[in-house]
Amino acid sequence: MKIEMQNVYHYTSLEIFFKLLDGIKDDSFIFYASRISELNDKSELLLGFKKFWRLLPTIEKELEIDKKEYRLSSLSNNGDFNGLPQIIYNRLINSQHIPFVISFSNDKDSLPMWSLYGNSGYGVALGFNIQFNISKNQSRFFDMTKFDPSRPCSVRVSYGGLTKNSIIYNYVKLLYSMYYNRINGIKDEKKIIKKQIELVEDIGITASVLLKHQSFSFEKESRYYCKVYDDNLIKFRINSKGNIIPYTEVKIPISMLKKIVIGPCRDINNINDIISFRLKQKKLGNIKIVNSNIPFRDF
Secondary structure: OOOEEEEEEEEEEEEHHHHHHOOOOOOEEEEEEEHHHHHOOOOHHHHHHHOOOOOOHHHHHOOOOHHHHOOHHOOOOOOOOHHHEEEEEEHHHHHOOEEEEEEOOOOOHHHHHHHOHHHOOOOEEEEEEEEOOOOOOOOOOOOOHHOOOOOOEEEEEEEEEOOOOOHHHHHHHHHHHHHHHHHOOOOOHHHHHHHHHHHHHHHHHHHHHHOOHHHHHHOOEEEEEEOOOOHHHHHEEEOOOOEOOOOOOOOEEEEHHEEEEEEEOHHHHHHHHHHHHHHHHHOOOOEEEEEOOOOOOOO
């Protein structure tokens, strides 16, 4: 089985990086995946919901779903998000079981990323070679023939739009088609509504993970994400601004870490030496360390 891989970078502070080193367990780093509704993009989840809702009539037309009682778009008036869609969204946003996310960037040396997530240059970008779990076949989203479920994978984020014929659009269309095949012929209104709610939640969660506001396009983000159904796996931390953030622990094998990029700061050479020493202490001296090429003066 050939698994597609990609290089992605997790920007973080030196403090967090050293905690990752000290917290190694079972030859893996222990990462915190944060609840998606608590990330720095306030439009997370809601943006994706509204985007796919506006495209529902187009999908229904393509799938030739002509019975009003089966059409999701009939749950609201003229594509309006109010009504049942808003109720479903509110239920999701208040649930602990919406996706938990670890963010990576496809850019290994980005000044905005250093500023926002790399402690203003006094941090590192951890370069992982990780599964890339989106099929090149537009009719499919997750290619299970090229996927190892025991290992972490990432999916690339789209910014601003949910365009027709995009990978996400085709995945939404596939989910809708599967739903229609299951529901076609059912006459019990309660059963129909139950299936519709399940579909809206599935599509909404997918869109929430893979769609972000275009203002964040500089991040060039790829994401590891998961859903947690065991409440005992959900923990809480306090971020630097004093907010309570739900998270779950995720193992990423040490073997996936291939490169460490040191941020553009005054002490870059000294930090390089210290990181090299810490890696040797942990018997990880084979990991490549490079310095940022950004000519940033931090004083």
